[in-house]
Every structure is written in structure tokens, then in C-alpha cells.
Amino acid sequence: MPRKEVLRIEKLKTHYYTLGGIVKAVDGVDLRVYKGELVALVGESGCGKSTLAFSIMGMVPPPGRIVSGKIYLSDINLVELSDEELRKIRWSKVSMVFQGAMNSLNPVMKVGDQIIEAMLYHDVISRPEEGRSTVKHLFELVGLDPNRIDSYPHELSGGMKQRVVIAMAMALNPDLIIADEPTTALDVTTQAKIMEVLKDVQKKTGVSILLITHDLPLVAEVSDRVYIMYAGKIVETGDVFTIFKSPRHPYTQGLIGAVPSIRGPKKKLVALPGEPPDLRFPPPGCRFHPRCSKAMDICGKKEPPRIEFGPDDFVSCWLFAKEGERK
């Protein structure tokens, strides 16, 4: 049975035109999210994950802009929309949970009002009072006391604030929530609880989630499929088992090798050598080749082809190309 696509990104390029050069933060990305799925987008800091998220929201900060490509959100190409059309799509079709749980709530507004406000300006309700019962339901959904509706953000703990943010993300029943490192600012036990809340919300509502993170153990635990991003490109994708049991791309292998395992045999942690490249001047050929232990001659000369193993299952690496193509 073909699954329903919620998000389809095709050959997206988002570049920043800075004085020091063009920063190719997102450079030809393809990505898909199906209904009810939790897809993880993994990569190091500065690889373009957040820019990708902002591209979907149509909020790439200047001097950045989407250069080419398409972003389909249930058959609407967001790239072609006007500002006003985009504004209406935001939050009603796709909402976002931001990194800073502490800071994504306005300190001088009651948390309930901040959720009601989203409904108000998307014409879901016409008067603020009408939104209160919805907010209370949302609070119950994320495990918050509904009486907290009139609290100010500073009266809540970090975990509670993040629950409010998740409740807010669900306010308009979107098809997709982009969660950009939703747990980084929280302590470990709260992190686990917040992820449970997210999964729980997903189970109850069937919303799709695009989880942006560099926390691999978390990815292994919660996600259905994984995209590995490196220097503005997707280097590998597959379901979570393929990625963790038999990673193909040397970068994925390196990432997984750098995470300690509790149950598995004791092994030496191998850190990836080198640093991610400057995205203004990415290395020629495969962008990972200067740090790759298996690099061949061709890797520094030509961009690697995409080797498909199945739908939504590919790797971009010369190692998997046929012998004859490696010229």
C-alpha cells in the first residue's frame, strides 16, 4: 500500500549570500516524510540541518534564500507561494518545535494566550475565549495540568515549557511537526520524558515528525527512518535498522563509531578526524573525502553518484558504484 506523502523535498538548494562568499548550507537535498512517520535528520553542527528546517517553514533569514528546488507539503509547492500564502500555511500545515525550549515562549504573555493566538490568526476561532477549551485539551495531550493555561513562562520548569511548546505545535492539527533538537536544552531525564510526549502525541494524532538532531542514541530509539546529512548534502538514508546495523557511508559509520554503547562489547571510541568543511568553499568531489578513511582517487574529483537500494534507501558514495563507473 503506497503511503501518503506529507513532505517531499526535491533538489533543494538554500544558499547564504554573505560578503565572504556563498554559503551552500543546503545543496541539492531530497527528502520525504510519510504520514505518521518519525523521520530523523542527523548531522554535525553547521551541516545545514536547521537551514533545511527554515527552508520548509519559508523563513530562511537573509542573506539566505532558496535558490532552486521544490518543497511539496501535501501537493502544495511552498517555494512558489507568496508571503501571505506562506503565512497561512505556517503552523496550520507545518509547525515547529525549536531548540531553545526556554526561549521560544514570549516572557510577557501567558502561555495559554500564546497558543490561542495561533488559532486566532489562522481564523480557527474568532474570539480568544473560544480557544481555551482546545488549549486545555492540548495540555492534557502533552501531560500538563490544564490549570497552567494562565501561567507565565517563568512560572514553569524547562520540561513544562517544552510541553507547552509541543502543545502549541499541535494547536492547529498540522500534518507535520519539525522538531529542531527539541531536547538539547533539557537535562537527560527530562529529555527522555519530552521524547515520550512527542511519540505519544504522534501515536494519538498520527502527525508526522521530522526530528532534527545529532543525538544518535535518541534517533535509534524513536525514529522510523533516518537521513544523514553532511556539508549540505544527504549522504545516506534508510530505515533505522539499516542505518544502525549496517551503515554504508563511511561518514555514517564514523558517526555511529563515535557513540559509546552500554550493552555491546567494549570498544574503543573512534572520533571522526578533521572538521566539517567551510561551506563557502566545499572540497571538490565528495565533500567528505578529506576526512574519509576509505577515500579513493576519484572521490576528490567527481561527486559520487547516488546508489539506490530501494525506495527511500540510498547512499551517495563511490564505494558502492560499479567498477566501471569509478573513472
Added chain:
Amino acid sequence: MFLFITIMFFIFRLMPGNPIGLILEQYNLTPEAAQRLIHLWGLDKPVWQQYLIYIKNLLKGDMGISYVYNAPVSSVIFSRKLLNTLALLISAHGMALLIGMILGVWAAWRRGTPIDIGTLVTALVLYTIPVFWLGLMLLMMFAVHVHWFPLSGTITPARSYKDILQYIGDYLWHLTLPMISITLIRLGGDFLIMRNTMINVVREDYITTAIAKGLPEKIVVWKHAARNALLPIVTMAGLDMAFVVSGAVLTETVFGWDGIGKLTYEAAINRDYPVLQGLFFILVVVVLLANFLTDLMYAYLDPRVRY
């Protein structure tokens, strides 16, 4: 407060010249009359005795008698002059705050555009211009070259009015130039503070969230960003009270605006100690009051400082 009163008392007495000398020149008093005045005002007593008398009287609410006006200081200060000054300062500062804040918010939101940079440069220029110079320039342009506005005063002398409206009109007509000069001078500072705070607020995560929520731009700017950027400018407005008064002294002197500022200037020239002391006493009270009001405003604006 007490310390301040004490310091003021002695500083004024350290100023060169003495009140009697100046009055002698003006009115050609006989030496006997001068002696009587000196005795009446207690200026023949040692300074420390004068000081004790002053403090004793002040505690009773008596600020002394003006040497120049020959009337109680309180009646000299709490008079039409105070109303005139209040009319000038409140209108000018209200205007400056309002325009400065709106422009600041607007420029910060469009940071880096030519409009923003143009406004910024203008604001910096205004911020650095001395108020008396601007006042003189305005007078020269609008009162001397083209007679749009009067040269000085609060109303046209010896004019009879048909009704109260005509009076108010004449008053406002006189008010325009001094008000504009204070507004322009203050505008620069208010704009700069507002723009700076806004630029920081705009970078906050909750603003990104507000945009992501698909709120209209106006709501994001005014309800979310500007509301949070209000706090520093409120603080500044409160702390700036002392400068407000010094601005008033210069402006009122330039425009011959019969208010507290002009009174301060004249009292200083004539060594009218009691009036000076009274004025500064009131200034201190006003500054303290302003700080208190600022704190109250804070509690209203920011739920985090509610007690």
C-alpha cells in the same frame, strides 16, 4: 536625600558673588536698607547657623523666602511657572518617546536597509546637537526669517482674548518651537535606545516562534517584539529625569518660556539661594518619584518582576 540637601546648601553658598551686592546694583539701596535686608534674610549669621535654620524650616515645610521675588519659595515655584514647564516637558517628552519608539521599532525591523541607516544617522546627529543651538536655529528660521512663530514668551503680551479657546490657541502657538526643539533633541536618544533593544529582541527565539506560528507581521512586531523592548526605554525615561530638567533650563532660557527652567537660571544668576535650594529639593523628590514610578511600570510590563 538629607545628604543631597546638605551638599546643595553649601555648594550654592560657594558660588562667587552675594545676593545683596546684585540687589544693591539694581535698586540703588541705601547701605542701611541693605543692612536690614541682610539681617532679615539671616545672611549676617555664620553659615552653619544659616544651615541649621534652613533644615529646621524645611522640616516644617517652609522653604524660605525668595530674595528676588520677596515671596515664599513655595509660592514662587508652585505657580504658573510649574504649569508652563509641565506643559512644555510633558508634551515634548511624550512626543519624543512616542515618535522615537515607533521609528526605533520600525528601523530595527528593517535593519540594514537604506531607510534604517538614514534614520540612524539623523538620530545620531540630533542626539549630539546641543539643545540651545537647535533652539536658536529654530528661532532664527521660523521666528526671525519667516514670522510663523513668536520669538519668546508663553502668550502674546497685552492681548485680550475673546474666549478660552483663543487663549489656548495662542499658548500652543508659543509652545510649538520650544516643544519641537526638545522633542527633536530627545527623539535621537529615544530612537537609539529603542532600536538597539529591538535589534536584540528580534533575535530572540520567541520572535522566530511567533513568525513560525504564521502570525501577521504587524502582530509579531508590535505585540511580541516591541512589547518586550519597552522595558529598557522605560528605565531610561525614569533615570533621565535630571537631564530633562537641565534641558528645560536651557530651552526655557532660549525661548523665554516662563517656567521652572528659566526660574532656575534666574535664581542662579541672582544668587537667590532659597529658590535654588527649593528647586533642587523638588528636583530630588521628582527624580526619586520617577524611579519609583519606573519600578511600578516595570512590574506592570514584565510579569517576571511582579511581587
